[in-house]
Amino acid sequence: MEIEDDSRATTYTTLAAGPDVRHELEIRRSRFITVLRRSPDEETARSLVSDLRREFHDARHHCSAFVIGPDRMVQRSSDDGEPSGTAGIPMLEALIKRETAPQVTDLSDVSVVVVRYFGGILLGAGGLVRAYSESVSSALESAPLVIRRRLRLCALEVPHAEAGRLENELRGAGYVMAETGYEAKHTILRLALADNPAEFAEAKGRLASLTAGTIDLRPEGTEWIDLPR
Known part of the structure; x- marks a missing residue:
């Protein structure tokens, strides 16, 4: 019996098994609390949003993004009330463009939620994009990763x-x-x-x-x- 050729991805990078990764930034008085979770399926990814809505029930925004699968075919994001395109998409791009090795972008099975407490100072569209992108990138800096x-x-x-x-x-x-x-x-x-x-x-x-x-x-x-x- 021979092995059939298979073009599907055989390796990718993901979070190490363990507790959620948390990181917090303050940008112009707004608090951005970022939580990363290893998520092999959409149910696990969406449960992170539900969990954080309960935990941070008084926060104004619970923006989210996730990428799932060896080939990263499942990709979703949500602005959760922020101006369209200023939160979810920058967060998703921070995941899918993350280099896990030089010129390698293969991070998958990861969900992220950024909880924002508004500090009273408007950041503008560009400021929001930078803030949400930086929040995810900073959290990934401290996240333990493994090769799957x-x-x-x-x-x-x-x-x-x-x-x-x-x-x-x-x-x-x-x-x-x-x-x-x-x-x-x-x-x-x-x-x-x-x-x-x-x-x-x-x-x-x-x-x-x-x-x-x-x-x-x-x-x-x-x-x-x-x-x-």
């Missing part, structure tokens, strides 16, 4: 007597080993490979070399995992 990667799990049936040696050789070759299983006559070793045809072909070739072609590599499912940056 889709890996292909592949299994190989190995006689029990050979399993330890082969596993050590595969680890020595730099392969990531996943969960091992045991059957009556075989040990099931599993590799976690980058999910692309070239990686699978290379692993098959290496395995054939190590086993004189007696053991084949069987694709199983895929799994997204967090990796440190």
Whole structure:
């Protein structure tokens, strides 16, 4: 069984699992409280807005934006009463244009809400755009990020007597080993490979070399995992 070519994104950057990230700015007496949440779906993203409306019930604005999915296909924003285009869109752009590495903009599965307490001084359209954009950018500066990667799990049936040696050789070759299983006559070793045809072909070739072609590599499912940056 061969791996089919797949043009979908196999890696992106997101917030590390953990509590919401909070940051506050004061700009011309207005308070801008920014909250970031890791959001793998729209329900989680929208729950952030609901949570902060309850917490900051007396605030004038709860502007929001989120980007979701490995390919960042889901993108939404809301000005929540601010002049059109002065809050939600700048916030969304701060997310999608954020460089997570030099010339890499792949941040996703992130929602953000900026709660504003009006300080009595009008900022004007340009001032609002800068304030909301800066609020999100500043919060991202302190946010812990991880690389999210889709890996292909592949299994190989190995006689029990050979399993330890082969596993050590595969680890020595730099392969990531996943969960091992045991059957009556075989040990099931599993590799976690980058999910692309070239990686699978290379692993098959290496395995054939190590086993004189007696053991084949069987694709199983895929799994997204967090990796440190």
